[in-house]
Amino acid sequence: MPRRPRRREDEAPKGGERAEQDRESEDRERGVYMISVAAELAGMHPQTLRIYEARGLITPKRSPKNTRLYSQEDVERLQRIQELTGELGMNLAGVERAFELEREIERLRRRMRALERQADKIRGELQAELERVRRSFRRELVVWEPPEKTLLPARRPDGAPFQIRVRRR
């Protein structure tokens, strides 16, 4: 069996996929919309976006001329804020806290998946080891046939003791 690398598929996919994911991630994080467009996409007043930034709820990139540049992720975050303040009627302090708690939940879910993978791995490895041990003992044993009328010599021709392998009945 060829030795497999240690890393997991979902942690670090092979070169091509990883590069692709990086590219996608970069795209989603790239500042592309200026404030009026981002506000339009999020269904908000531009000034509202500035207020959210002042409160630390969102941090758009800036152009060299200091113009705010919102990414796709930023817009989705704005829409999330919109849901929480609009539909649920939460204030900004609540939105901040909800984001913190959701981060915690996401962290726990990741650890849970990691634990499940680890448990599967342990199960698999130990059962393989068990199988290996069983096989290894079985391979070393052969059926012993009792001698008929012949007698066993004390030494082999080269003087070494006989290796007699026997299975207990």
Add this chain to the structure above:
Amino acid sequence: MPRRPRRREDEAPKGGERAEQDRESEDRERGVYMISVAAELAGMHPQTLRIYEARGLITPKRSPKNTRLYSQEDVERLQRIQELTGELGMNLAGVERAFELEREIERLRRRMRALERQADKIRGELQAELERVRRSFRRELVVWEPPEKTLLPARRPDGAPFQIRVRRR
């Protein structure tokens, strides 16, 4: 080794402890404070407690005469609300959402602990099994000493074949 029972200590403690926990839990859930006392303990206006109840944030027991009776747990919940609205400045919609998310986090943490216990158990059981298999083979094998000048008889006095046990070098 004596066989241990299946259930876990923190899920279902033995009779005495369980009864004690039930008693404690009953005490903490028993409606004991009327509204003015509960409000005093929570540092709130009594009317505020009625508002929270109307919003479904808290549900005190009621006496036969319809008087609200707050438990120790209720008071602690009120203090939690106080923290979130006072220190963090959240509104009631945010408090409700925070409570939901915290319940989810608690659920995940419980599942995590269960998973860890399960992983430990699997680890333990399979390693015990592995050890058992190794011992079981080892018990069947002994070192074979080569005969000196004597010769092995083909049969034992009772006519049965010899059981020759040997360890491979």
Add this chain to the structure above:
DNA sequence: TTGCTCCTCACGTCACGTGAGGTGGC
């Protein structure tokens, strides 16, 4: 010049806590 950006300041709305006012049963 037009239309965007940047910023600050002020007003309107709404959620929520406080308090008053009136009731009823130990």
Add this chain to the structure above:
DNA sequence: TTGCTCCTCACGTCACGTGAGGTGGC
């Protein structure tokens, strides 16, 4: 009667979104 409960209604405060007003660079 006193002091609690129950309830409803109204007001004050504060958070927050909207909008105006003034600036500057393509």
